[in-house]
Amino acid sequence: MLRYISTRGAAQSLGFADTALAGLASDGGLYVPEACPQLPASEIDNMANQQYLEIAWRVILPFVSDDIPSEDLVKLLRRAYKGFETPEIAPLHRLEDNLYVQELFHGPTLAFKDVALQFLGQVFDLLLEKRKSRVTIVGATSGDTGSAAIEAFRGKDNADIFILHPKGRVSEVQRRQMTTVIEPNVFNIAIEGSFDDCQDIVKAMFNDARFREEMRLSAVNSINWARILAQVVYYIYAGARIRDKTGGPVSFCVPTGNFGNVYAGYVAKSMGLEVEKLLVASNRNDILHRFFTTGRMQAMAVEPSLSPSMDIQISSNFERLLFDLYGRDGGMVAKTMKHFRSAGPFELEEPVMKQLREIFASGRVDDARTGEIIAHTYKKYDYLVDPHTAVGLGVAQDYLAQNPEATVVSLATAHPAKFPAAVEKSVGHAPELPAHLADLMTQQEKYTVLPADLAKVQDFVRQGARK
Numbered sequence: 001m002l003r004y005i006s007t008r009g010a011a012q013s014l015g016f017a018d019t020a021l022a023g024l025a026s027d028g029g030l031y032v033p034e035a036c037p038q039l040p041a042s043e044i045d046n047m048a049n050q051q052y053l054e055i056a057w058r059v060i061l062p063f064v065s066d067d068i069p070s071e072d073l074v075k076l077l078r079r080a081y082k083g084f085e086t087p088e089i090a091p092l093h094r095l096e097d098n099l100y101v102q103e104l105f106h107g108p109t110l111a112f113k114d115v116a117l118q119f120l121g122q123v124f125d126l127l128l129e130k131r132k133s134r135v136t137i138v139g140a141t142s143g144d145t146g147s148a149a150i151e152a153f154r155g156k157d158n159a160d161i162f163i164l165h166p167k168g169r170v171s172e173v174q175r176r177q178m179t180t181v182i183e184p185n186v187f188n189i190a191i192e193g194s195f196d197d198c199q200d201i202v203k204a205m206f207n208d209a210r211f212r213e214e215m216r217l218s219a220v221n222s223i224n225w226a227r228i229l230a231q232v233v234y235y236i237y238a239g240a241r242i243r244d245k246t247g248g249p250v251s252f253c254v255p256t257g258n259f260g261n262v263y264a265g266y267v268a269k270s271m272g273l274e275v276e277k278l279l280v281a282s283n284r285n286d287i288l289h290r291f292f293t294t295g296r297m298q299a300m301a302v303e304p305s306l307s308p309s310m311d312i313q314i315s316s317n318f319e320r321l322l323f324d325l326y327g328r329d330g331g332m333v334a335k336t337m338k339h340f341r342s343a344g345p346f347e348l349e350e351p352v353m354k355q356l357r358e359i360f361a362s363g364r365v366d367d368a369r370t371g372e373i374i375a376h377t378y379k380k381y382d383y384l385v386d387p388h389t390a391v392g393l394g395v396a397q398d399y400l401a402q403n404p405e406a407t408v409v410s411l412a413t414a415h416p417a418k419f420p421a422a423v424e425k426s427v428g429h430a431p432e433l434p435a436h437l438a439d440l441m442t443q444q445e446k447y448t449v450l451p452a453d454l455a456k457v458q459d460f461v462r463q464g465a466r467k
């Protein structure tokens with residue numbers, strides 16, 4: 001039996017199903033597996049010729065098998081990824097012999113969050129069906145998460161989903177991807193306020209124990225273990241294929257916000273994939289780059305950038321890595337995180353940083369250079385990238401300049417058409433939306449405008465949700 005334990009050491013350990021449905025642990029920590037299942041090197045070598053879904057089944061099964069039997073997992077994965085535009089799911093695109101882009105944007109909402117949320121949607125469906133239970137999902141979004149979550153839960157019998165976005169402060173493509181979904185279990189709320197107001201209201205709903213119980217509230221944010229798990233798969237998919245070509249190890253470059261994606265790369269490495277370096281790429285909001293450089297984790301005000309999905313100052317999934325760095329001492333993690341949230345910066349000692357730098361390196365790309373990279377990549381390779389992907393490519397190229405013998409897979413986290421303004425400014429024309437979204441800009445929208453007022457939002461959720 002694989003159990004999941006909290007990074008803060010005080011919550012009860014749980015099996016996979018309870019971990020996935022709970023999201024956050026009751027002590028405020030994040031769940032991680034008690035021991036990481038291993039993949040033998042020979043098996044990873046064989047994966048160079050296997051299809052994505054086959055690899056996904058093999059990677060995920062040992063983490064879930066107590067709650068999702070093998071045959072159910074096969075069917076679940078097929079359903080989760082059938083809406084992807086290519087059967088490769090996460091294809092590799094070669095730019096140079098030592099630089100590849102892995103395209104993670106072929107899902108329904110054109111961002112890599114679909115890889116995780118389509119899986120999570122199916123996991124919830126299966127587990128809730130077994131338990132004859134239902135949930136009300138609430139979340140706040142500044143862009144990509146909301147639409148990916150809505151796509152994953154639209155039309156589901158056992159879940160209603162309420163997504164709050166700051167009115168007038170998400171891009172038109174992002175808003176329409178949410179508001180044109182008209183299934184009766186989907187509720188979009190435009191809050192008259194900022195993203196922080198949206199997030200505060202969601203937090204307050206979870207902190208209201210009676211409301212949480214009454215509505216069976218559930219969260220699907222990036223700290224959910226099942227999301228991380230789905231993301232481990234594409235690292236192993238790419239790593240096996242690159243190794244097959246070059247015979248050597250691979251490095252990954254990851255445009256990072258909440259540290260969820262790059263943490264999944266760390267799990268792939270922990271399972272046995274040979275990874276040389278995980279490169280953490282930041283935009284101007286470079287708390288992680290400053291941390292990897294100085295050993296000091298210090299939040300600053302968030303500034304808007306061309307890559308808004310990385311405009312974050314506190315990377316919640318970093319706590320999972322910290323747990324390992326502290327020798328899995330939950331008490332130490334709890335103390336550090338409480339201090340960080342209330343009093344401010346913390347520092348890691350040099351031996352710990354040295355251990356960290358064996359695995360991770362980091363870099364920062366500002367808006368001006370992001371635009372240059374979009375233009376340069378188009379000119380040199382005839383390949384359009386979105387601003388998040390461009391930040392990753394910049395850091396990947398800097399790393400290759402220092403380490404010419406390395407091979408880097410740089411993750412493309414969004415389709416260029418999702419951020420048309422930034423792309424058009426750099427290359428002179430806007431990218432086209434893929435066929436399945438061609439009529440996005442003319443479809444009917446459905447959403448409700450509410451003030452940034454907890455009681456009003458709670459009333460709306462109570463009235464809308466099926467019990």
Ligand SMILES: *Cc1c(COP(=O)(O)O)cnc(C)c1O
Binds near residue numbers: 113256
């Ligand atoms: C969410 C997001 C990121 C950041 O991913 P994390 O897992 O939070 O590090 C990067 N790029 C895009 C396009 C995203 O939507």
